[in-house]
Amino acid sequence: MRATDIIDYDGGSIYLLDDDLTKQTDTIPALDTGRLRPGVGAMGIKTVNDRSYGHLARISVEVAAAGFPAEPADAEFIEESSYLTELGCQRIGDCYFAECQGELAAPLTPPGRARVHVRLYEIPGPHDPYRAAAPGYSPRLVPVNEHLLLHIWNERTDR
Secondary structure, eight states: OEEEEEEEOGGGEEEEEOSOHHHHGGGSOOSOOOSEEEOSSEEEEEOSSTTOOSOEEEEEEEEESSSOOOOOSSSEEEEEEEEEESSBOOEEEOTTSOBOOGGGSSOSSOBSSEEEEEEEEEEOSOOOOEEEOOTTSOOEEEOOOEEEEEEEEEEEOOO
């Protein structure tokens, strides 16, 4: 399965998480530990424009049932990590932990305990701008600053 959409990343991060946010966010390391920051039930994913505001990223996700999807020819490998989840049903969250819309709105992994394995890639630009439209306003093109590709596979575990 592959899904792609645009995400706002004010502050320099997006997230892979489940619905138990009251416990998860405290487990994500705050210190600079790399681009993938695994916690328990969630992972912080740092963007290139760290601690900046008003940026959009195109996020693509490929999920495989067992093992990582095939390595992409058009992307640069950045980092690999994993974390444990009790609930499963991992989804992409924007910089404010909110659920995404469009193709990234649905859960990416099945429910249940698992080790979630993640590989982060960058797809080089230039990137097509996002066409923003709202009722009562003229459409405009908004720059997309980066394109991240996440390869994910969910390894069921009994802990």
